[in-house]
Amino acid sequence: SAVISQKPSRDICQRGTSLTIQCQVDSQVTMMFWYRQQPGQSLTLIATANQGSEATYESGFVIDKFPISRPNLTFSTLTVSNMSPEDSSIYLCSVEVLSGYGYTFGSGTRLTVV
Amino acid sequence: SQQGEEDPQALSIQEGENATMNCSYKTSINNLQWYRQNSGRGLVHLILIRSNEREKHSGRLRVTLDTSKKSSSLLITASRAADTASYFCATDASGSGSRLTFGEGTQLTVNP
Numbered sequence: 001s002a003v004i005s006q007k008p009s010r011d012i013c014q015r016g017t018s019l020t021i022q023c024q025v026d027s028q029v030t031m032m033f034w035y036r037q038q039p040g041q042s043l044t045l046i047a048t049a050n051q052g053s054e055a056t057y058e059s060g061f062v063i064d065k066f067p068i069s070r071p072n073l074t075f076s077t078l079t080v081s082n083m084s085p086e087d088s089s090i091y092l093c094s095v096e097v098l099s100g101y102g103y104t105f106g107s108g109t110r111l112t113v114v
Numbered sequence: 115s116q117q118g119e120e121d122p123q124a125l126s127i128q129e130g131e132n133a134t135m136n137c138s139y140k141t142s143i144n145n146l147q148w149y150r151q152n153s154g155r156g157l158v159h160l161i162l163i164r165s166n167e168r169e170k171h172s173g174r175l176r177v178t179l180d181t182s183k184k185s186s187s188l189l190i191t192a193s194r195a196a197d198t199a200s201y202f203c204a205t206d207a208s209g210s211g212s213r214l215t216f217g218e219g220t221q222l223t224v225n226p
């Protein structure tokens with residue numbers, strides 16, 4: 001399985017600002033996935049990031065609010081833009097290294113917007 | 115809405131007892147996976163069962179899958195206090211492009 005380094009682990013941000021979250025994987029992967037987990041809830045997929053192409057966003061999520069970069073096969077960033085308190089959540093990245101053997105998740109970024 | 119629904123939402127048991135969590139889903143799947151999450155941190159993959167499998171074991175974990183009923187169960191035997199966590203099922207739906215859809219989760223508390 002892969003090892004993912006996700007940063008930062010937590011942050012407290014002022015509303016109206018932006019935060020960029022990074023995920024570094026120790027192996028090359030085609031797709032990386034970004035999830036949001038609102039307080040006390042399950043995970044919701046934000047977007048799928050492929051290297052060399054624009055990310056594919058799920059319904060309810062837009063590129064202007066959650067721009068994603070995928071410069072190579074081991075790295076991706078998710079930016080939460082123009083934050084409001086409603087963006088307070090845990091954000092997680094995930095990869096599937098070998099099809100059919102489950103996914104590996106980063107340790108998450110706990111974001112609080114004040 | 116989420117593909118998977120889990121019950122119970124919360125489960126509290128004593129150490130040594132078995133814990134059973136259920137998951138239902140709505141569409142055809144390639145596989146169903148179970149994950150554990152401790153204290154709002156990253157998820158840990160526990161077990162994956164393919165759509166053509168009916169039962170799978172891994173240590174103290176037993177997973178069943180009934181595709182006719184679109185449901186799965188996770189059994190943790192001889193539970194320990196360290197099993198206290200949130201457990202989520204996730205489906206890899208047919209044609210989803212490897213995107214997972216998560217259930218609502220079960221919060222398991224194992225009392226010493």
